[in-house]
Amino acid sequence: MNDWDAVSSPVNSQDDGVTDWDAVSTIQPQRPPIKRKAVSGSLPPSPPNQGASAFLSTTRWHISASFLIRLVLFIVVIVGLFSAGHFGLFRVGVNSVVITSATATANAGATALAQGNATATAQAVATAAAMQQMYAQDTSGTPMIDDPLTDNNMGYAWGVQNFSGGYTCGFIAGVYHLSIANSGYGWVDCVGRNIYLNNFVFQVQETIEQSGEAGILFGATANGFYRMDVNSQGTYTLYYRPTNKQDEALLSGFSPLVKLGLNQVNTVALLVNNGELYFYVNNQFVVNTSLNVSGLSYQTGTFGFFVANFGQPADVVYSNLKVWSVP
Numbered sequence: 001m002n003d004w005d006a007v008s009s010p011v012n013s014q015d016d017g018v019t020d021w022d023a024v025s026t027i028q029p030q031r032p033p034i035k036r037k038a039v040s041g042s043l044p045p046s047p048p049n050q051g052a053s054a055f056l057s058t059t060r061w062h063i064s065a066s067f068l069i070r071l072v073l074f075i076v077v078i079v080g081l082f083s084a085g086h087f088g089l090f091r092v093g094v095n096s097v098v099i100t101s102a103t104a105t106a107n108a109g110a111t112a113l114a115q116g117n118a119t120a121t122a123q124a125v126a127t128a129a130a131m132q133q134m135y136a137q138d139t140s141g142t143p144m145i146d147d148p149l150t151d152n153n154m155g156y157a158w159g160v161q162n163f164s165g166g167y168t169c170g171f172i173a174g175v176y177h178l179s180i181a182n183s184g185y186g187w188v189d190c191v192g193r194n195i196y197l198n199n200f201v202f203q204v205q206e207t208i209e210q211s212g213e214a215g216i217l218f219g220a221t222a223n224g225f226y227r228m229d230v231n232s233q234g235t236y237t238l239y240y241r242p243t244n245k246q247d248e249a250l251l252s253g254f255s256p257l258v259k260l261g262l263n264q265v266n267t268v269a270l271l272v273n274n275g276e277l278y279f280y281v282n283n284q285f286v287v288n289t290s291l292n293v294s295g296l297s298y299q300t301g302t303f304g305f306f307v308a309n310f311g312q313p314a315d316v317v318y319s320n321l322k323v324w325s326v327p
Contacts, residue, residue, distance in 0.1 A: 131278055131285040135271055138201050138326050145195065145323035149176040149204075159190025159304065166313075169305075178307035179315040180212065189217050189227075191304030198300040199326035203269035203280075205319045208232045208262055212314025215306030216270060219291070221299050226291060227306055228270055228279060234258040236279065236286065240293045251289045257281040272298070273326050 147154045151171050160170040166181030169190035180186055206214040208231070215229040224242040236258070238251040258281055259266050271278040275298040278288040291298040303323075307316045 128285050131288060135201070135269070135278065135280055135283075135285060138271060139203070139269075139322075139324055141324065143322040143324050145321065147321040149319050149321050150174040156195060157193035159192070161190060163188060176305070176318045177315060178305055178318070179210075179313070180307060180309040181313055182309075183312050185308075185310055187306065187308035189215075189304050189306040191217060191220055191302050193302065195303050195323065196300050197272075197323070197325060198298075199273045201269055201271045201322075201324040201326060202303060203267065203323070204305075204321045205265050205267050206230065207265050207317040207319070208315075209317055210262070210315035211309060211312050212316055213308045213310070214268075214316040214318075215308070216268060217304035217306050218270060218272070219298060219301040220304060221301040223296075223299070225301060225304075226277075226298075228268070228277075229306065229308070230258060230266065230268060230281070232261055232264070234260050236281075238277070238279075238289065240291075248293065250291075250293065251287065253287060255281055255286045257284050257286060271326065 145154075145156070147156060149158070149171075151174070152158055152160065158169075158176060162168050162170070165184075165186070166179075167186065167188040168177065168179045168181070169188065170177060178188060178190060180188060202216060202218060204216065208214055211232075213229045213231045215227045217225055217227050219226045222243065224240060224245070227239045227241065227247075228236065229239065230236045234254050234256065236251075236253060236255060237249055239247040240250055241247045267282050269280040269283070271280065272291065275291050276288060277291050279286045305316075305318050307314050
């Protein structure tokens with residue numbers, strides 16, 4: 001039986017066979033009049049007239065007590081149900097509002113995030129497209145330098161040197177090599193001459209034949225130089241090296257455009273325009289950044305090549321250099 005059954009179903013009283021509803025709605029019956037028969041002699045005294053009144057008194061007291069008990073229980077049940085229902089609904093309502101609000105907030109946040117991501121993606125795509133267009137435009141003309149790097153006959157005096165410890169720059173079998181024969185941790189760079197540009201595209205093919213990290217050196221002056229390195233795992237890093245100081249990493253990342261592993265030919269291009277660097281791998285835009293470092297603006301300098309090893313010998317081949325001047 002549920003609470004509502006307890007409230008709406010009549011309950012029998014204990015002994016008198018009268019329900020609560022009977023106690024409320026039933027009118028006590030009157031005793032029928034006693035027909036007296038005339039007899040001779042004196043009548044016996046009438047018994048005290050207490051039966052009816054005693055019966056009624058007892059019955060009324062019994063019914064009233066039972067009714068009051070039931071009524072109190074009924075009121076308690078009703079109040080309990082009302083209170084439980086009221087506070088339960090209130091809590092559910094509050095929780096519903098909170099959940100609805102939280103859900104709405106989460107949905108709004110997700111929508112804003114999705115919109116933000118979509119906007120960022122659209123902006124990135126637009127930026128990449130613009131940078132790609134700039135590269136295509138700036139390399140569409142005839143390059144001012146077109147050097148296959150098979151020898152030094154083009155007049156740019158690329159470094160040809162053998163340093164102690166197995167560090168070498170030079171042409172071997174018609175190919176320009178930078179190599180480190182030892183298994184330590186070192187680097188070597190060799191610069192050219194007669195190339196001084198402020199705004200330019202410098203493009204060359206790099207092939208890592210034996211471990212190491214390949215790099216293009218540019219903006220070399222008495223104050224230092226910049227270097228863009230790429231390794232066989234697809235990681236690129238832009239450094240600035242002040243004279244007689246340690247490298248400062250300005251930018252680093254991974255590009256899926258890099259062909260991974262040894263003996264892979266990667267075409268790497270640097271577009272520098274008004275102190276801004278735009279980096280391309282295999283003719284595709286990767287990233288751009290400012291070359292202004294520590295309050296110093298980019299300065300016109302010369303160019304060169306670089307190799308580093310990390311615990312094992314390194315050898316990098318450079319070929320097919322092309323340089324365009326950018327207005």
